[in-house]
Amino acid sequence: MKCDQLSIFLENRAGRLAEVTRLLSESKVNIRALSLADTSDFGILRLIVSDFEKAQKVLKDAGFTVGKTSVVAVVVDDHPGGLHNLLHLLRDSGINVEYMYAFVQQSGSNAVIIFRFDKTEQAIELLTEKKIKMIPGNELSQL
Amino acid sequence: MIFDVDMETMPREELEQLQLRRLKSLCERVYENVPFYNKKFKEKGIEPGDIKSLDDITKLPFTEKQDLRNHYPFGLFAVSRDNIVRIHSSSGTTGKATVVGYTKRDIRNWANMMARSFAAAGATADDIIHNAYGYGLFTGGLGVHYGAEALGATIVPVSGGGTRRQVMLLKDFGSTLITSTPSYALFLYETAQELGIDFRTLPLRAGIFGAEPWSNSMRKDIEDKMNIKAMDIYGLSEIMGPGVAIECIEAQNGLHIMEDHFLPEVIDPETGKHVGPGEVGELVITTLTKEGIPLIRYRTKDLTRINYAACRCGRTFARMERVTGRSDDMLIIRGVNVFPSQIESILIETDGLSPYYQLVVEREGNLDILTVKVEMSPGIFSDEIKNLQKLERNIQRNIKEFLGVTAKIKLVEPKSIERSAGKATRIIDLRNQK
Numbered sequence: 001m002k003c004d005q006l007s008i009f010l011e012n013r014a015g016r017l018a019e020v021t022r023l024l025s026e027s028k029v030n031i032r033a034l035s036l037a038d039t040s041d042f043g044i045l046r047l048i049v050s051d052f053e054k055a056q057k058v059l060k061d062a063g064f065t066v067g068k069t070s071v072v073a074v075v076v077d078d079h080p081g082g083l084h085n086l087l088h089l090l091r092d093s094g095i096n097v098e099y100m101y102a103f104v105q106q107s108g109s110n111a112v113i114i115f116r117f118d119k120t121e122q123a124i125e126l127l128t129e130k131k132i133k134m135i136p137g138n139e140l141s142q143l
Numbered sequence: 144m145i146f147d148v149d150m151e152t153m154p155r156e157e158l159e160q161l162q163l164r165r166l167k168s169l170c171e172r173v174y175e176n177v178p179f180y181n182k183k184f185k186e187k188g189i190e191p192g193d194i195k196s197l198d199d200i201t202k203l204p205f206t207e208k209q210d211l212r213n214h215y216p217f218g219l220f221a222v223s224r225d226n227i228v229r230i231h232s233s234s235g236t237t238g239k240a241t242v243v244g245y246t247k248r249d250i251r252n253w254a255n256m257m258a259r260s261f262a263a264a265g266a267t268a269d270d271i272i273h274n275a276y277g278y279g280l281f282t283g284g285l286g287v288h289y290g291a292e293a294l295g296a297t298i299v300p301v302s303g304g305g306t307r308r309q310v311m312l313l314k315d316f317g318s319t320l321i322t323s324t325p326s327y328a329l330f331l332y333e334t335a336q337e338l339g340i341d342f343r344t345l346p347l348r349a350g351i352f353g354a355e356p357w358s359n360s361m362r363k364d365i366e367d368k369m370n371i372k373a374m375d376i377y378g379l380s381e382i383m384g385p386g387v388a389i390e391c392i393e394a395q396n397g398l399h400i401m402e403d404h405f406l407p408e409v410i411d412p413e414t415g416k417h418v419g420p421g422e423v424g425e426l427v428i429t430t431l432t433k434e435g436i437p438l439i440r441y442r443t444k445d446l447t448r449i450n451y452a453a454c455r456c457g458r459t460f461a462r463m464e465r466v467t468g469r470s471d472d473m474l475i476i477r478g479v480n481v482f483p484s485q486i487e488s489i490l491i492e493t494d495g496l497s498p499y500y501q502l503v504v505e506r507e508g509n510l511d512i513l514t515v516k517v518e519m520s521p522g523i524f525s526d527e528i529k530n531l532q533k534l535e536r537n538i539q540r541n542i543k544e545f546l547g548v549t550a551k552i553k554l555v556e557p558k559s560i561e562r563s564a565g566k567a568t569r570i571i572d573l574r575n576q577k
Contacts, residue, residue, distance in 0.1 A: 005526070007524070007525075007526030009519045009524055009554070009556060010556070011554075011555050011556045011559065016556075037528050038528075039528060039531075039532065041553050041554065042519075042531070042554050042555075044526055044527075044528060044531075046526055063556070063557055063558050064556070064557075065519045065520065065521055065524045065556065065557055066521075066524075067521070067524050067525070067526050069526045098527055099527065116526070116527075
């Protein structure tokens, strides 16, 4: 149920983000979801892409520092309380969310939230047990 | 005013005779009393008797800072410990301090040189001298202190820190002279402004500034803002402390080297040979009179040139140009010596860190700001901000712990630090760009 997320180190300089999108665009890699965490000096761009291996190679070859992180894509009902119920569940099991970001699927009434947990395996086990829908990595990249 | 007229205005020919006499006696002393020099002389196949003219100095071996470290603490002392009355030491930030010892006569000579320095800056026994150099193992505070007393002036031993109080004391005591680092002088000025005190209305009329690199434009700035004359002073603990050379208020053009005590040379740092007259090179000093820890041809690493032309102040001592650079890559950050290699070893001890780094020094207001740029590498990369910030804090803590300097750590992208001719540019010093 884990998905591969690509993380890229970016200095806070004009044009760096555009350089990433240019490289991905030229390699015909599609971005499914993204989040950008930043400080005053640097940022970390996190991406779910249509072709992880290709994207990783292209960016590495261009000199970027890239990392691979296992994240979990959880389908959450797109109505008030949907996310809260999920977080409540995780809290009770002592699982911490390192970070998360969401995107809404074009079809249907569900949102997808990408989670980075401190205990990924345990989280997947819990969510499976509670019958909460997750999207496997290979599906996610093809959405 | 010239404090020591006999010496400071001695005709060059006489001065050189005096220097030669003292050089011969120095060689005998170190040959007899310092095993390190005895060995060095023998390695070079020379004896003290071989020194027949000042030009023969090129036969003598060089001494480097590392030699002092290798003989830590007292290994290069030339007199027995009971003749040493004071010890000073460099910051020793890596545990490899250089230790120097002074006999009673050394302290007296040093005080005399500092008294000459004050006089060169226009001071007399009537002056009140505000001394904001740090007191302690650092030579600045006590060196200035004894010099002011030798001159017969009134010394206010404020030392460093407590800036607001210093401003009040400057005003209340009506100090006429100040000694500090140039950046601290400007900090005092700004603090005074915040307190609503105009330096221009104070009796202060001159300052002696040193212990860190500063530019001529910074001098102008200090002189304009504080309405004083600002003199550059040179010294280093291995040689003596402050007062090795001083600018005169008459010319403010080059620092007169106390040539009766120190024999200066300028060499090409690569070849060790003398450079041509008036050319820039590394300053090398032989301590002609020092008893505690005399040094032969000490390589200061400071780049300068020497002007032997007569000065309008009447002193015959040669003048060295304001030191603008170093032949090694040492940085002085807020009075602390920092070598890039020290930063490098700290970075290397952090697992996975890239060996590419750069030190950028800027002056914000009047404070030196050191930024250490470190290239990101896969080994240390994390997709979580907090991990990278923790990494920055660790590096910062280690640098503070080992070097005593607070540095700003900046993680940068790989290859973003410029490689010039295969070798990285380690230092970007923007302090003198004004």
